[in-house]
Amino acid sequence: xxxxxxxxxxxxxxxxxxxxxxxxxxxxxxxxxxxxxxxxxxxxxxxxxxxxxxxxxxxxxxxxxxxxxxxxxxxxxxxxxxxxxxxxxxxxxxxxxxxxxxxxxxxxxxxxxxxxxxxxxxxxxxxxxxxxxxxxxxxxxxxxxxxxxxxxxxxxxxxxxxxxxxxxxxxxxxxxxxxxxxxxxxxxxxxxxxxxxxxxxxxxxxxxxxxxxxxxxxxxxxxxxxxxxxxxxxxxxxxxxxxxxxxxxxxxxxxxxxxxxxxxxxxxxxxxxxxxxxxxxxxxxxxxxxxxxxxxxxxxxxxxxxxxxxxxxxxxxxxxxxxxxxxxxxxxxxxxxxx
Amino acid sequence: xxxxxxxxxxxxxxxxxxxxxxxxxxxxxxxxxxxxxxxxxxxxxxxxxxxxxxxxxxxxxxxxxxxxxxxxxxxxxxxxxxxxxxxxxxxxxxxxxxxxxxxxxxxxxxxxxxxxxxxxxxxxxxxxxxxxxxxxxxxxxxxxxxxxxxxxxxxxxxxxxxxxxxxxxxxxxxxxxxxxxxxxxxxxxxxxxxxxxxxxxxxxxxxxxxxxxxxxxxxxxxxxxxxxxxxxxxxxxxxxxxxxxxxxxxxxxxxxxxxxxxxxxxxxxxxxxxxxxxxxxxxxxxxxxxxxxxxxxxxxxxxxxxxxxxxxxxxxxxxxxxxxx
Numbered sequence: 001x002x003x004x005x006x007x008x009x010x011x012x013x014x015x016x017x018x019x020x021x022x023x024x025x026x027x028x029x030x031x032x033x034x035x036x037x038x039x040x041x042x043x044x045x046x047x048x049x050x051x052x053x054x055x056x057x058x059x060x061x062x063x064x065x066x067x068x069x070x071x072x073x074x075x076x077x078x079x080x081x082x083x084x085x086x087x088x089x090x091x092x093x094x095x096x097x098x099x100x101x102x103x104x105x106x107x108x109x110x111x112x113x114x115x116x117x118x119x120x121x122x123x124x125x126x127x128x129x130x131x132x133x134x135x136x137x138x139x140x141x142x143x144x145x146x147x148x149x150x151x152x153x154x155x156x157x158x159x160x161x162x163x164x165x166x167x168x169x170x171x172x173x174x175x176x177x178x179x180x181x182x183x184x185x186x187x188x189x190x191x192x193x194x195x196x197x198x199x200x201x202x203x204x205x206x207x208x209x210x211x212x213x214x215x216x217x218x219x220x221x222x223x224x225x226x227x228x229x230x231x232x233x234x235x236x237x238x239x240x241x242x243x244x245x246x247x248x249x250x251x252x253x254x255x256x257x258x259x260x261x262x263x264x265x266x267x268x269x270x271x272x273x274x275x276x277x278x279x280x281x282x283x284x285x286x287x288x289x290x291x292x293x294x295x296x297x298x299x300x301x302x303x304x305x306x307x308x309x310x311x312x313x314x315x316x317x318x319x320x321x322x323x324x325x326x327x328x329x330x331x332x333x334x335x336x337x338x339x
Numbered sequence: 340x341x342x343x344x345x346x347x348x349x350x351x352x353x354x355x356x357x358x359x360x361x362x363x364x365x366x367x368x369x370x371x372x373x374x375x376x377x378x379x380x381x382x383x384x385x386x387x388x389x390x391x392x393x394x395x396x397x398x399x400x401x402x403x404x405x406x407x408x409x410x411x412x413x414x415x416x417x418x419x420x421x422x423x424x425x426x427x428x429x430x431x432x433x434x435x436x437x438x439x440x441x442x443x444x445x446x447x448x449x450x451x452x453x454x455x456x457x458x459x460x461x462x463x464x465x466x467x468x469x470x471x472x473x474x475x476x477x478x479x480x481x482x483x484x485x486x487x488x489x490x491x492x493x494x495x496x497x498x499x500x501x502x503x504x505x506x507x508x509x510x511x512x513x514x515x516x517x518x519x520x521x522x523x524x525x526x527x528x529x530x531x532x533x534x535x536x537x538x539x540x541x542x543x544x545x546x547x548x549x550x551x552x553x554x555x556x557x558x559x560x561x562x563x564x565x566x567x568x569x570x571x572x573x574x575x576x577x578x579x580x581x582x583x584x585x586x587x588x589x590x591x592x593x594x595x596x597x598x599x600x601x602x603x604x605x606x607x608x609x610x611x612x613x614x615x616x617x618x619x620x621x622x623x624x625x626x627x628x629x630x631x632x633x634x635x636x637x638x639x640x641x642x643x644x645x646x647x648x649x650x651x652x653x654x655x656x657x658x659x660x661x662x663x664x
Contacts, residue, residue: 056565090567097565102558106657107580117566152656168566 039223455547
């Protein structure tokens with residue numbers, strides 16, 4: 001079995017505020033294999049982006065990594081000094097941000113930004129770096145790259161800018177890319193192009209991708225596996241088909257039920273009552289218990305960990321390998337389930 | 340670009356016309372110039388002749404036209420007190436004021452920029468806290484008080500620096516005199532330049548700090564960090580360049596105020612510049628000097644505004660497009 005590119009174990013991220021310590025990420029674990037796309041979904045504030053920032057080492061004070069491990073090719077990177085971390089950023093791990101309109105420095109030509117990044121991470125000279133930059137722009141589908149390379153960001157459309165951002169992320173051929181809602185700010189037709197581009201680059205280069213989004217359509221189309229996050233914890237993680245078609249966690253079920261489909265003749269979409277708790281007010285036990293329609297006593301006391309479900313629920317698909325869920329419903333005696 | 344420049348120059352000309360009107364109106368409303376020129380025992384027909392020869396009996400619009408025409412030829416009449424052409428009086432004193440103003444501006448810009456960048460990048464360090472405290476003093480203390488305090492400390496108590504005057508000056512070209520070339524001239528420049536520039540320095544420092552903190556929070560700085568660019572390049576390339584756009588505006592516009600408000604500093608340090616001349620003119624109702632000074636300051640402000648607008652284009656490529664259209 002191949003080694004994971006990124007391995008996150010029991011990650012905890014905290015924000016120190018005047019009101020006390022807020023735990024934004026609490027015990028998150030996952031692996032991402034070479035060439036694999038892990039989709040991370042969840043409501044706003046579920047900790048998706050913070051997880052991405054933690055991996056790339058860009059948690060800004062008052063935030064801090066309070067526990068757990070992040071490994072890149074088996075090497076711990078969460079405890080590196082800032083300079084060593086900087087050398088990894090861009091070279092081994094890259095990040096793509098949500099808004100291409102604001103991700104590029106408006107005062108520098110696109111080429112200058114590409115060349116600077118290439119020169120920082122490779123041994124190429126200025127002329128070779130420029131040639132490489134043109135090559136990259138061509139690769140991400142920018143027409144006439146020899147000419148566009150001297151353009152300023154404001155001369156590019158939103159979709160084209162996101163292509164430039166992707167080219168910037170690819171400068172040093174990283175092994176892992178955190179894509180933080182890369183398509184949210186784009187219109188639908190452009191979204192599809194960008195997703196196809198990320199998918200293609202990932203396949204061709206064997207780059208692992210962590211795709212943060214709240215768009216289930218994007219996940220279904222792009223990801224190999226998907227992690228559903230809730231209140232800073234992983235509620236469910238597994239192969240994308242299983243999680244989307246047969247979600248196990250009541251929260252994941254609610255989330256998937258909220259996606260409109262053409263086939264199902266539903267009058268109303270499923271709606272999860274209530275809203276996600278504030279970080280300062282996460283309930284004891286399972287974080288989802290106040291909103292869960294299948295809640296029982298144990299959920300209010302004991303926190304479930306993502307685990308391989310031991311029992312299926314009645315009338316549900318057989319359990320798939322690699323599918324883990326943090327829910328007591330699947331770990332206890334089925335007789336209790338019926339009660 | 341050319342159309343933009345021409346349009347801005349036309350706007351500048353309109354502003355100058357308005358300033359000229361105000362300067363001209365001073366002659367009409369601040370006392371009678373003839374009364375200032377003649378003695379108590381001058382015969383009435385002499386006064387009338389003088390009035391006629393000065394063109395004061397012509398219609399207002401004609402007089403205004405004449406005023407503009409003369410202003411365009413740098414002719415602002417003769418000072419009532421000194422009996423000398425105003426232009427000559429101002430030209431003699433301009434080097435002193437300009438040297439003081441530019442030294443103060445350079446001091447304000449360089450020190451303010453360095454302190455501002457430091458405060459933004461090391462915002463929690465004790466030195467940054469001290470800078471912040473100093474800047475509060477600089478913003479709140481009036482200029483003349485700073486000047487007096489500096490004189491007391493460095494001239495009276497410590498005796499390191501002269502308390503007034505310009506020191507020894509060297510003639511440079513036809514009419515320019517400079518204090519930059521002699522030790523006493525440079526020493527005399529230090530206290531007034533700090534006094535005049537301190538407020539602007541603290542202003543620039545606070546502005547740079549605030550802008551830079553703002554820029555450091557933007558997505559493109561986060562993205563630059565995520566690409567693993569060197570910290571120095573992020574701070575002094577990407578962040579500083581974006582910080583400078585508003586700073587250019589303020590620093591540029593402040594240069595105008597430095598020249599205009601040199602009046603107070605010049606008074607405190609008895610600096611032989613235009614400000615001191617203007618203050619004496621006010622005391623003696625010497626309207627030609629007041630009018631010329633007003634025109635000059637107005638012109639400097641308009642010129643600086645124009646230059647600031649044109650500098651934008653050099654720094655920010657987005658504005659080049661706006662200028663073209």
